[in-house]
Amino acid sequence: MLKESYPLYLGNRPELPNTDLEVVDKYSGHTATRVPLADATTIDRAIEMAHAAKSHMAVLKPYARQQMLYACVTEFERRRDDLALSLCIEAGKPISDAEGEVTRLIDTFRVAAEEAVRIGGETIPLEISARADGYRGMTQRVPLGPCAFISPFNFPLNLVAHKVAPAIAAGCPFVLKPASATPVGALIIGEVLAGIGLPEGAFSILPCPRDGADQLVTDDRIKLLSFTGSDAVGWGLKAKAGKKKVVLELGGNAACIVDETADIDDAVARLVIGAFYQSGQSCISVQRILIHEKVYDQVREKLVAKVKALKAGDPKERGTFIGPMISEKEAVRLASWIEAAVAAGGRVLCGNAREGAMLSATLLEEVPADEKLCQEEAFGPVAVLSRFTDFEAALAEVNASRYGLQAGVFTRDLYRAQMAWDRLEVGGVVVGDIPSWRVDHMPYGGVKDSGIGREGLRYAIEEMTEIRLLVIRTPPTAK
Structure with missing residues (x-):
């Protein structure tokens, strides 16, 4: 104590x-x-x-x-x-x-x-x-x-x-x-x-x-x-x-791209950690997940299953993965963003339950790009899925943000990895992993807002x- x-x-x-x-x-x-x-x-x-x-x-x-x-x-x-x-x-x-x-x-x-x-x-x-x-x-x-x-x-x-x-x-x-x-x-x-x-x-x-x-x-x-x-x-x-x-x-609203060459099981395991570790309260928490249409359904199914299995509760108990947000006020704010996204046409895949400062791990899809969940920093346990067909268009979508802290790219294509590094307007590009990854001696910071x-x-x-x-x-x- x-x-x-x-x-x-x-x-x-x-x-x-x-x-x-x-x-x-x-x-x-x-x-x-x-x-x-x-x-x-x-x-x-x-x-x-x-x-x-x-x-x-x-x-x-x-x-x-x-x-x-x-x-x-x-x-x-x-x-x-x-x-x-x-x-x-x-x-x-x-x-x-x-x-x-x-x-x-x-x-x-x-x-x-x-x-x-x-x-x-x-x-x-x-x-x-x-x-x-x-x-x-x-x-x-x-x-x-x-x-x-x-x-x-x-x-x-x-x-x-x-x-x-x-x-x-x-x-x-x-x-x-x-x-x-x-x-x-x-x-x-x-x-x-x-x-x-x-x-x-x-x-x-x-x-x-x-x-x-x-x-x-x-x-x-x-x-x-x-x-x-x-x-x-x-x-x-x-x-x-x-x-x-x-x-x-x-802050940021970090994006992660999963293309059709990625190791799906590895990407899903890392995305769950990136989006929901310490209840998403990190400026490089995975907030936007862009998935190639060829693997979208597979990634969505695996993600939903893993997120539903996350244990929420007392942070002092071993095995707890989702603890409380910093305050009930912040949980209420984020829950209202989720409801606004749903009202605008978004679909909840799992989660969206709140009790006090506890907000369950939440995944959504089909959220309009102008909603706060896509535009602003959520700073909580929520992530939005979207699909893409063209890798360069996905890079442009990542860049369509006033933030630019870090981005993640799951790809086995060397040339796409290089393209992401060259074109993404962020302080750091992490290939083969989530943007939430940081080791403490690397240069860390952002551009834009x-x-x-x-x-x-x-x-x-x-x-x-x-x-x-x-x-x-x-x-x-x-x-």
Whole structure:
């Protein structure tokens, strides 16, 4: 079980000024724990402390940053079971998914430790003409300075890790606002960070109201804002951010193509996972499934059978695959989208039953392309099937979206795989698997309304550092 309360972290130190934020067990609906809410003065103090810690973080030797990150890995390994249980409770995440996220948390910190000693520059040959004779150049990467991080509810550990771990590796102090629905994972990470010897003021983790995020966005002492969440909120924050660098990892309505050459049983097994793992609450959850007409009926039949067999219920029970959505409000919203799709001519193949925050795994077909289930991010356990006859037309259909995060393509045709990579307007194309697949050191991010910039350890470190050039002139007398 969770502790009665958890402190926030201000300048590396735990504080419990209040217990104003209730954290609910997403399955039972009961209060699980309480945490503080930071006020405007606390947020300003955190920014001030991060600004003061800038030079102390920047001079940390790479090996020291590496040792700190490895110390986190050791502690996370020791606390695996507690971390997984916290995810079950505060996020409603089935225990197998929760254990998988803890593994990814550990992987993310481990790879960040490895990257901490590989932040390099390059030498640049400058003698491109006679006027540059005797000049040579080289670059190094230096930390940007204080960063502001805003993380979402669906991966309370790993999406925090994707901001915090590279910041430590790069030498950047930071202030983190975790999601109000799921702050416990971030605060447990804070408990671990408080014991690894970071310079004073290097980090603060502050649950706070939404207007508190505005302070992190508009304050000029912050040099980088990294936000993961909805596109509407993300682009709104960017508009307020001023001169600071902004990285946005936003939403999607990920599509997956299954052509007539695919291994059908393999594709179906992966699609079930991609569409319904952690109740579809992932920005790369499979939402649109485009199937070639030659195999459409076969894929539909197998998909429906497997989806109907998924176990829904208490996320703490082994074998549960579908847990609650983050709130009853979100379940009601998505159920209304399904009903609207049906009213417009869509047909439910299975699912479409709701009780509180529990929404059953739902498949539909024949949904008009202008319905929200096809146009917007569902962020829940639902997927829409459609058929195609021409592969290039299927690619165009995938691209007919304002989102562009990742896409999946099940094909055995090398040329189609290459065509998909060339033509799909997304941040990543996954061939032979679902768009929901991610390993934590790969470059991850989207285009169009799905965001700007990339996460993934080395790529996040690049976002959090800037290039500084050195030019050396050798006088003619020294040659």
